[in-house]
Amino acid sequence: MDFELTKSQKLFQQMIREFAEKEVKPIAAEVDEQERFPSENVAKLAKLGVLGIPTPKEYGGAGGDHVMYTVAVEELSRVCATTGVIVSAHTSLCEDAILDNGTPEQKKKYLPKLASGEWIGAFGLTEPNAGTDASAQQTMAVADGDYYILNGTKIFITNAGEADVYVIAAMTDKSKGNKGITTFIVEASTPGFSIGKKEHKMGIRGSATCELIFENCRVPKENMLGALGGGFAIAMKTLDGGRIGIAAQALGIAQGAMDETVKYCKERKQFGKSLAQFQNTQFQLADLQTKIEASRYLVRAAAWKKDHGMPFSADAAMAKLFAAETAMEMTTKAVQFHGGYGYTREYPVERMMRDAKITEIYEGTSEVQRMVIAAKLFKK
Amino acid sequence: MNKAEYKDVYVYAEQREGKIQSVALELLGKARVLADALGEKVVALFPGYKNKEAANELIAWGADKVIVMDAPELENYLTEQYSQAMSQAIDKYKPSIVLLGATTIGRDLGPRLASRLATGLTADCTSLDISEQRELLMTRPAFGGNLMATIMCTDHRPQMSTVRPGVMQKGVKDTNRKGEIEVLDIKFDSSKFKVKLVEKVKENKGKVDITEAKILVSGGRGVGNKEGFAKLQALADVIGAQVSSSRAMVDAGVMPHEVQVGQTGKTVRPALYLACGISGAIQHLAGMEESDFIIAINKDKFAPIFGVADVGIVGDAHKIVPLLTEKLSKLVTKK
């Protein structure tokens, strides 16, 4: 048993932390303020191989692992949650989905481009009437010769508009319910595919979140991902992996807020003492750092299990549930410690608090995570 | 080696385009003190071309003797040419001590020479003394200026050290001083000349060297980036100051090395040093704590810079500097 990162994971952490400090942090406030997708940093991350960390070298990836990937998302989110989720959605929801479920031809065609970051990836499951109840899919895919014709709408899709490849769930046989859902790889250039309205969000404002519109969108049959009717299982398994990424994002946000709070409490003086000298500060921050550290262990354990081919669904749910709630608590307290300043945009904790909220919602709300965890509890 | 054969304190009299560098005069001042303590002479080693007359200036500043090496090969500083000249002089005269300025030239020539002579060299000394055993005590900062170390070179001669400009005090110039001038012919081995000077470019023409500035507005990590430094420049423009920088911002590529204050940059002694967003790593303090008056602005009230500042302001330089610029420019236009 070993609780340390490996030598290469540590060296990677050194690199990505330096990258986050030098390249990401300086533009984080601007990206939030302007709701701007940080293309320049995504390009730099692509060049370094950060968009293909767990993808094997034979498919043009870095040949790393998911623990390393969580380190990337954590360190990036520590200074900019937007950048964290871009990497997470790309890697977990698109690249991993193709790696885990694709045919050799699909892997050869898509993975090198995704791993190198030449193409950005996204994933489409949520619909206006199919959120937490993902089985209520209304996007239809009808076979037509060598093609499937897709019609319908997806909403709240991360990286939408920026992405070149989308993994899309659609109903191929309504009568079969969950077993009638199939996933497809849809390229952005496919006729009949378009991007709808862009959401204006509370947090992660630099991340592109849009509607996807399918109007007689003709997807070649060879782009079916996994078996006909196997889409729901693929989507759920993909989300299990995605949750590790979002948990890492929440962890990063929480640690970033803690870093800012510690710095501020050392500087800020009230009643003749620095805030750091008050026992209330010390005790509250001690409790929070304990939760952050616990989140980190949950995140890394879930990633480690995925890397070792072990079941990790409940682990990912616990990691995401706990890390997200810790991020929300930490950032709320961070604003409180900063007082009036914390409520202004002069300090980053206000942004971090807005960013933290989404981690309790997307890729399965905290309630869904509890359902997943409870289901495992009562299974026996 | 017979140490008794080696005597006198030698100074490398650095010149550029015929102009003797200030650091050489500072070294003569220190060499004078060391030589008097030893009861020995101060000798200047003066390589150059068509510049013999300047030898008298070295005597006026404290040299008892000047060894002039005059050759076209020595017109511009090039490592191998100067190393040949200097090593031939040192082989012939056997100095006990050789001091060089820690300039880009001295720091290139010094180690090359020490290696050729198989002796020790101590870089960037901040103080030089003579021990009871008549050895040279060389004190220098180490560990990024966090620690001082006293170094000796007891079994090898000459004892060599470099000293940064501005660290030692010049003596008093006396144009009536008498001294000896000796011309040394150098036999060059041109087969070893592998580096050719193509072009020499002066980049900051018209700009004052930060070591010469009366007022320095200096920025550190808290200033952050080029935009932050533009605010400092605006302030500097209003009060006729120069902008300087901490090491962190030079390492980050925000500011050029020429304006770096600190142990690895320049030592400055302005009338006012305004430190903005500089935490005050010891290596930085080493370069500016001799300033006449220091005002520091920093968000962190525990920043070490406040330990040397005459006036400390706990606050954000990003806010205070533009406000200060605005008020100062009003004052200036009123006049």
Add this chain to the structure above:
Amino acid sequence: MNIVVCVKQVPDTTVVKIDPVKNTLIRDGVPSIMNPDDKGGLELALQLKDKCGATVTVITMGPPQADLVLREAFAMGADRAILLTDRAFAGADTLATSNALAGALKVIPYDLVITGRQAIDGDTAQVGPEMAEHLALPQVSYVVGCEYKGGNNFRVKKETEDGYEILDVEGPAVFTVLASGFDARYMSVGGIVDAFEKEVEIWPASKLDIDPNKLGLKGSPTKVMRAFTKATKAAGQVYEVDAEQAVDVILEKMKEKFII
């Protein structure tokens, strides 16, 4: 082209602090990093490799833990790494260090040797030129730009106090570079994954072409007699006021000192 880069693992002196009570150096928890100027040197080597093809060998002298900077060099793109580690090297001053590095260089092929101008823990800037002398190679220090001109020829830009010089150099040569001239690349993820699979060659003193008397403490003409921390001057007054008031304080003090 064979390029050898000499690097040093150094404590990050920017985070070294002094214990305010004991007045001693706090070394605990200070991270070890690749010396910044050396990293700039490695970047130059890798740029030359990218442009004209080269094998880049990285050498460091240090304790076994210095292995980590060589892994970092691999992850940035170096091809070969050699760690000079032996008790015989301990206590080396710059001359003894330069002798060890030169002793290693004598047994490997090179067309160009690059190192940083100086290390942030010593700041001497001496090892590069001293090593160049042992190898009888021309040197250019303070290099901020370099262009390969074919054959053995390089054109370099050297930073000086008041500008720069352009120099033509006939190689093989030693360049000592400034970090500011070469914006070092980040390690790539793939490079990091591979870095620990590659072999770092461990060389004891016996593998070098050098008289053992020139190594370590024995080969060091300079000796540290005493180390101490420096006393700082008494602190002035510190104001915790808002920006407006702060400006007034500064203006008042500037007037007092006849600066305005």
